[in-house]
Amino acid sequence: MSEALANLLNETRQFPPPAELAAQANVKADAYAEGERDRLGFWERQAGRLSWAKQWDQVLDWSTPPFAKWFVGGQLNVAYNCLDRHVEAGRGDKVAIHWEGEPGDTRTLTYADLHKLTCQAANALTELGVTAGDRVAIYLPMIPEAAAAMLACARIGATHSVVFGGFSADALTNRIQDATAKVVITADGGYRRGKPSTLKPTVDEAVAKCPSVEHVLVVRRTGQDVAWSEKDHWWHETVETASPEHAAQPFDAEHPLFILYTSGTTARPKGILHTTGGYLTQTSYTTHAVFDLKPETDVFWCTADIGWVTGHSYIVYGPLSNGATQVMYEGTPDTPHKGRFWEIVDKYKVTILYTAPTLIRTMMKWGEDIPAGYDLSSLRLLGSVGEPINPEAWIWYRQYVGRGELPVVDTWWQTETGAIMISPLPGVTEAKPGSAMTPLPGIVADVLDDQGQSVPNGGGGYLVLREPWPSMLRTIWGDDNRFIETYWSRFGAGAGGGDEWIYFAGDGAKKDDDGHIWLLGRVDDVMLVSGHNISTTEVESALVSHPSVAEAAVVGATDPTTGQAIVAFAIPRGSAETSGEAGEQLIADLRNHVAKTLGPIAKPRQIMLVPELPKTRSGKIMRRLLRDVAERRSLGDVTTLQDSSVMDLIASGMGGGK
Numbered sequence: 277m278s279e280a281l282a283n284l285l286n287e288t289r290q291f292p293p294p295a296e297l298a299a300q301a302n303v304k305a306d307a308y309a310e311g312e313r314d315r316l317g318f319w320e321r322q323a324g325r326l327s328w329a330k331q332w333d334q335v336l337d338w339s340t341p342p343f344a345k346w347f348v349g350g351q352l353n354v355a356y357n358c359l360d361r362h363v364e365a366g367r368g369d370k371v372a373i374h375w376e377g378e379p380g381d382t383r384t385l386t387y388a389d390l391h392k393l394t395c396q397a398a399n400a401l402t403e404l405g406v407t408a409g410d411r412v413a414i415y416l417p418m419i420p421e422a423a424a425a426m427l428a429c430a431r432i433g434a435t436h437s438v439v440f441g442g443f444s445a446d447a448l449t450n451r452i453q454d455a456t457a458k459v460v461i462t463a464d465g466g467y468r469r470g471k472p473s474t475l476k477p478t479v480d481e482a483v484a485k486c487p488s489v490e491h492v493l494v495v496r497r498t499g500q501d502v503a504w505s506e507k508d509h510w511w512h513e514t515v516e517t518a519s520p521e522h523a524a525q526p527f528d529a530e531h532p533l534f535i536l537y538t539s540g541t542t543a544r545p546k547g548i549l550h551t552t553g554g555y556l557t558q559t560s561y562t563t564h565a566v567f568d569l570k571p572e573t574d575v576f577w578c579t580a581d582i583g584w585v586t587g588h589s590y591i592v593y594g595p596l597s598n599g600a601t602q603v604m605y606e607g608t609p610d611t612p613h614k615g616r617f618w619e620i621v622d623k624y625k626v627t628i629l630y631t632a633p634t635l636i637r638t639m640m641k642w643g644e645d646i647p648a649g650y651d652l653s654s655l656r657l658l659g660s661v662g663e664p665i666n667p668e669a670w671i672w673y674r675q676y677v678g679r680g681e682l683p684v685v686d687t688w689w690q691t692e693t694g695a696i697m698i699s700p701l702p703g704v705t706e707a708k709p710g711s712a713m714t715p716l717p718g719i720v721a722d723v724l725d726d727q728g729q730s731v732p733n734g735g736g737g738y739l740v741l742r743e744p745w746p747s748m749l750r751t752i753w754g755d756d757n758r759f760i761e762t763y764w765s766r767f768g769a770g771a772g773g774g775d776e777w778i779y780f781a782g783d784g785a786k787k788d789d790d791g792h793i794w795l796l797g798r799v800d801d802v803m804l805v806s807g808h809n810i811s812t813t814e815v816e817s818a819l820v821s822h823p824s825v826a827e828a829a830v831v832g833a834t835d836p837t838t839g840q841a842i843v844a845f846a847i848p849r850g851s852a853e854t855s856g857e858a859g860e861q862l863i864a865d866l867r868n869h870v871a872k873t874l875g876p877i878a879k880p881r882q883i884m885l886v887p888e889l890p891k892t893r894s895g896k897i898m899r900r901l902l903r904d905v906a907e908r909r910s911l912g913d914v915t916t917l918q919d920s921s922v923m924d925l926i927a928s929g930m931g932g933g934k
């Protein structure tokens with residue numbers, strides 16, 4: 277770690293917004309008071325940022341909790357809000373998407389272009405017999421057609437279910453079957469890590485087991501040979517020849533917009549259902565508020581895949597409903613070289629970058645010289661999402677990507693919440709590295725103890741949401757009981773305590789002395805060591821704050837004396853000496869470093885130096901597998917791993933280190 281960084285870490289732990297940004301921010305401090313004074317009125321005003329075909333009669337119907345209805349009686353069309361209204365306002369020539377393929381091919385789509393493609397796709401889907409309420413599965417690479425396909429579904433009231441292109445035939449089959457999808461939209465393949473990957477064969481395998489599927493629409497991306505059946509239709513022969521005229525019909529505010537299956541590394545995936553009016557209201561507002569998006573001048577880039585909720589809310593619905601210009605990139609950050617992301621920021625003059633901690637830590641591992649090789653001066657705001665961001669990674673992000681001056685917004689939310697819930701406001705909040713800070717205006721979050729009591733400042737427990745919010749999930753597709761069971765039965769009315777319905781997020785959290793919220797990871801990731809609750813995130817952050825560690829994962833392993841013991845896996849930084857005695861010394865140093873940082877109770881029983889960590893395709897560490905290693909069990913299901921060879925590397929190193 278450089279000296280500047282070390283000083284920063286020690287000297288300042290709170291970063292006020294840059295004065296210029298604060299003065300011109302879309303949302304100022306008064307929004308909090310407004311949300312508190314009249315929460316429903318606040319959301320009603322945000323809904324007013326959209327174009328409605330019919331005004332609602334009631335903001336929120338919460339008469340049958342936990343089943344919420346927002347903007348009851350209102351009608352709107354999501355695609356109209358994302359496309360037509362910008363074109364009608366004379367902004368048809370404005371760039372909607374700067375698309376960059378992994379091999380370096382590019383496309384520019386204006387709002388008029390994306391509108392046309394979406395209308396054609398809407399007509400083609402209608403021609404294939406898709407009507408409002410039908411489900412359409414989308415299994416595509418990161419190409420503009422993915423956004424057009426989603427918008428076309430929204431336009432005709434079909435409910436899309438996007439399945440991440442990295443998922444296997446089994447995962448795709450389960451998701452198609454659960455939603456009984458009528459049509460699948462896919463491609464021959466996409467580009468990943470420098471070569472074409474295939475998608476169509478996976479769809480063929482799945483469709484063979486899914487009698488609900490009547491048609492498959494196939495985009496030609498790579499030109500690979502594909503098997504063909506009578507259900508298959510080329511996108512370029514069906515969509516691109518269809519009429520570009522399509523009048524968007526308004527749909528009820530509670531019309532199902534999409535189902536998205538949560539990654540589910542343990543249990544059966546849950547089909548999270550989102551609806552129309554409330555979802556668009558909150559994704560649109562949070563894009564405006566949290567990213568301070570100025571559609572005339574900003575270039576927004578969310579690096580997520582469209583297969584995750586982040587891509588739904590902050591590539592498609594949030595930015596497009598605001599009329600933003602954005603970047604969409606097909607491939608991986610190190611293809612063909614480790615500077616690819618920064619090259620893209622430089623090329624398109626990206627102003628707002630939204631990415632994940634796992635990526636930031638990877639960039640840290642590669643070293644700050646790489647971003648230093650590009651002109652990143654266009655950037656004015658940085659965002660993070662997906663897991664707790666270690667203070668060290670936050671500081672690095674601000675320092676080496678944000679020139680030591682840009683605001684970093686650490687945004688907490690979930691597939692289930694649909695949109696950002698807890699985050700700094702970039703023009704208001706004095707952010708603390710590693711903290712998501714405060715609930716957004718109009719959102720009521722809290723941290724409860726085991727008994728369901730709100731913890732005082734300084735206390736820790738479970739993160740909950742105390743009031744319904746517009747973009748909340750409405751249910752689990754086809755399983756209302758599981759919806760109640762999973763989210764509403766831990767605390768409050770659903771647990772038999774009082775009248776208040778309390779949403780259980782499944783995350784551990786603490787309130788610091790100022791009442792700011794720090795996320796501590798999934799509650800399943802809290803360890804109980806000699807009767808003390810210790811979060812994996814805290815120990816990981818302590819390890820990463822050591823100059824020789826690039827990334828770390830921590831699990832609790834059964835221990836005869838302490839109940840659980842802390843076992844850590846650490847990836848050394850490039851320069852750290854790790855073999856033989858030097859390795860032993862480093863491990864001893866790291867154990868002491870954690871004990872010094874968090875207290876002796878948090879000292880890991882064992883630390884293993886490893887070259888990589890097992891991650892899901894969305895970048896989350898699979899602690900379950902590390903626990904198997906730590907407890908010397910045979911490995912559980914590895915099919916959702918991004919790279920399954922990682923586990924062999926880790927397991928073969930097991931036994932070294934103490």
Ligand code: WT7
Pocket residue numbers: 538539584585586660661662663664665686687688689690691692712781782783795796797798894
């Ligand atoms: C879980 C939800 C929300 C889009 C991507 C993930 C973790 C997410 C943060 C954050 C700490 C975070 C939580 C949450 N998470 N953002 N800023 N700080 N933790 O969506 O796959 O539904 O995962 O991701 O554990 O519950 P998801």
